[in-house]
Amino acid sequence: MPDVIAVGSIGLDTIKTPFGSVKDEFSGTAVFFSVASSLFSQTGIVSIAGTDIQKKHFSFLNKRGICTKGIQVVKGKTLRFSCYYEYDMNEAHVLKTDVNVFGKFNPVLPEEYRKARHFFIGAVNPKIQTKVINQLEDPEFVVMDTKPFWIEKSRKTILDTAKKSNLLLINEWEARQLFGTPNLQKAAKEALKLGPEYVIIKKGEHGSLLFTDGAYFSAPSYPLETLIDPTGAGDSYAGALMGWLAKSRTVTESKLRKAMIYGAVVASFTAEGFGLSRLKSITLKDIERRYQEIKKITCF
């Protein structure tokens, strides 16, 4: 039975960066998350795909021990997303999003998933996020993400849903937008008031920040000289963080700090190649090496 359940999109992405391009590449939040998480813990996916999804995609996940029982395959096309990056890869320029069958995503968790310990609920419609949370039996740790589209559309529902999560995991722009302040410290304070014990704000190349009552942690990113395609870096950060946490059993602030560094390390590998190309080939030894490097670059 999987320890970590990821609820989120499966997609076929078309990406162009100054270093090349890929077409209909197997991706999406649940895919990047689970590939990263499965490096540490048994992971299951809750998602939806169209009949154009291929057998090789499922067997790729299954070979990594990822449970695909929670993926509904329905008539129609899988979510398709295309974007390009200019030389400064901090911003994705979206060309097109065809939600396709993902528009019908209405997750019903398999019975055994409901008993899992750790849940990642990706940036889907907050109403669906609430529905998922209501299906959980006795979760130890629920992590919730969101995105600008939903903040604009359903801010109130997001804030309500956040109350039911243990960790709100968002990026810096989402934090500013969601809490109406440019100051991340203030935004995080507001977020903690809602109910979650922890807030993590991802800042891409600038690292990530952890906030909890009375404590604060600033994690750097891994210094990358070769950045090929940042797509999926944020989701694989979340996956590694949660996979490592689930493996280490109890969640504490001190363990979350370490988990964030594992997140940064795995995200750095993701960005070194297109799609999953680099991520799928790394070993725990590769990860450990970069983890130790980050230890050195933060020491004073």
Place this chain on the structure above:
Amino acid sequence: MPDVIAVGSIGLDTIKTPFGSVKDEFSGTAVFFSVASSLFSQTGIVSIAGTDIQKKHFSFLNKRGICTKGIQVVKGKTLRFSCYYEYDMNEAHVLKTDVNVFGKFNPVLPEEYRKARHFFIGAVNPKIQTKVINQLEDPEFVVMDTKPFWIEKSRKTILDTAKKSNLLLINEWEARQLFGTPNLQKAAKEALKLGPEYVIIKKGEHGSLLFTDGAYFSAPSYPLETLIDPTGAGDSYAGALMGWLAKSRTVTESKLRKAMIYGAVVASFTAEGFGLSRLKSITLKDIERRYQEIKKITCF
């Protein structure tokens, strides 16, 4: 005799932020730098001001042990700068810059200054920076800054001058602009190839990065919830860094790491008030407290 010499502007700033405004406030690179540096080491200023500069400005500096012998006062008006910040204070919106007498800045260092050990050469015309460096007798540590205006106008001269410095201290946008790459790792590598042993890239609220041959350090910023006016934060970062380094005698990579944290701490105080208002009232005890806090927020 001062241990640290700061070459840069003296100005009278008019600043507006969502939290208030000040008019003709005593400021400029050399002022913020020296007030911060004087917390740790004897500091002297090389600059130019007009006859509208007031006695109280000099006595303020002198009371802090800052040597003003290197400040030329000439007929005319002092540099005047005005800008405003919107609620997101990451960007200063410049309204007006009247260089006034600063346009005639042609520094001739007092004899005793030339024998000092540590020099900070602010973001002035790179030709003037070279002239200053040529006046130094046996400097131990020369730090050079620059700004977008000069990168656009005199890129080649900046690169030539950087060769003669020990540390290039610039912000992230300047690094990207100067070395024509969005990747800070690559930019720093190019900078090191020029000759300086160290490169520090300041990233404001995201901290700062140190690069040297074979080593790398990522320093966080101090988490500020009350940001009133960021003017001078970068210059006081440089001042604290160099003042602390000069006090600790020899410059090593390990000491630079600590110096960067002192820089971050002092910059955080600067941004908590308009102009010098907060910076001028802090004690070494206040600084040490935040230094220890940063130790805690980076530990994993």
